[in-house]
Amino acid sequence: MTTVLLDDRGLRHDGRRVDELRPVKIEVGVLKNANGSAYIEFGKNKIIAAVYGPKEVHPKHMALPDRAVLRCRYHMSPFSTDTRKNPAPSxxxxxxxxxxxxxxxxAVLLYDYPRTAIDVFLEVLQSDGGSRCASIAASSVALADAGINMKDLVCACAAGKIADQVVLDLDDVEDKEGSGDMPLAMMPNFEQVTLFQLDGILSSQQFKQAFSxxxxxxxxxxxxxxxxxxxKYFGQGEPSMEESE
Amino acid sequence: MSAVKKSLVVEQLRRNQMIELLAQGKRMDGRGLLDYRAIKIETGIIPKASGSAKVTIGDTQVIAGVKVETGTPFPDTPDQGLLIVNAELLPLSSPYAEPGPPDEGVIELARVVDRGIRESQMIDVSQLVIKEGEKVYAVFADVSILNTDGNLFDTTSYAVVAALLSAKYTKYEMVDGKLRPTEVKEALPLRTIPVSVTIAKIGDSIVVDPTDEEEAVMDARLTLTTDSNGNICAGQKGEPGTFSFDQMLSGADTSRMKGQEIRNLLKEATGYTG
Incomplete structure (x- = not known):
């Protein structure tokens, strides 16, 4: 019952090439009550991110005198997985x-908001491989939507290994049956890595390839x-230079 | 998880002082940037455990104990034994450690150490099966942190690896559908020696094996685990700072190089020759 992860034409089980991303859809401002929000579909992932804040810190002793505290909760809905997930945080x-x-x-300019809290809530409504990367992409858009000062967006995507071949963006099947997963997040305009995790055996060469x-x-x-x-903010697409003149 | 209480002013002053020193290639305790503190590994210190080890790096002290018991395999891996790694920060380990459920830092620590050992495939779990789908051996590696002075990730990982390398477990047999212990004691089926190497970024400098004082002011942490063949098998970046692309790639080289040195120490201390 093992899936053919990579066929002889070099295509993956869902028909993607090794360096192909799953379809991604991002929508900004999907929750009325939140200061900022975003919905992302990343392959079969369906995730909502909501940002509340800057706001008063509770409990009060957690407040920092010179900057905001950033808090984050990643949670999977009980119905988001193949078998029901216990709703208590694992x-x-x-x-x-x-x-x-x-x-x-x-990426967040926390020193602009002393003595406050910024909460980021992530709810995974349906999970697929790479949910933490999709969550990061959605959160950073939601933070921007909340109007919170940032020096860059944070974007994220995983690479991994299936059938001894380095590939981009593993889905659920590839994550379970493949042999390596390497989620990465970065600030694109500063070329700085902000999240990195790895499990699975990669040779020195494969590590470099997966990284790139x-x-x-x-x-x-x-x-x-x-x-x-x-x-969301300018209607369709980026305003061109001519229009703004 | 830190034994250094964070005070904004003191922290900032110490950070500035440290960054000045690091720019000259020096550290507060006189080490070079890529030097570990003295690593001491003792095995067999808890005879009641199947395997045990005490590892100290500088003033960080941890004990790992391995217990091998029998259990039921997971439904999706009926042909594999179990490996469970856990770590606990004991309240006696620092003035700021408190009893109670583990905080996120300790959960991360236990999961990163587990990941390094599991993903390297150090233990050949397919050989830990008594009856497929019904009974397998379950290897529990539990770590107690006794004293903290930074780099809990590597200290904990080396203790678990040393305890596993030196472990002997009782073989069981199935008689009339029941498990019965035999007189035979065997070493665990091992394939490789995973070694984690933790680097810290402080300002623009990279150091290995950060002390508590260095961890209190570091920007970011990166733990990379290599196996005996020099492959990278697990990794985790922690703390709210960043690494440049070059720092990430050269971190992999550092992990491979330092990992080999420490692998030899582990072999020496445990007498493991595989």
Missing amino acids: RREIEISKVIREALEP FALDGCKRVYQLQKEALMK
């Missing part, structure tokens, strides 16, 4: 919440993030 979700927060933090695949994937996600924000 150790996996706690770890992912932490690395997502640390991936976003370098993931960077390339990140850049494509960045374009889609920008387009989604432009669409």
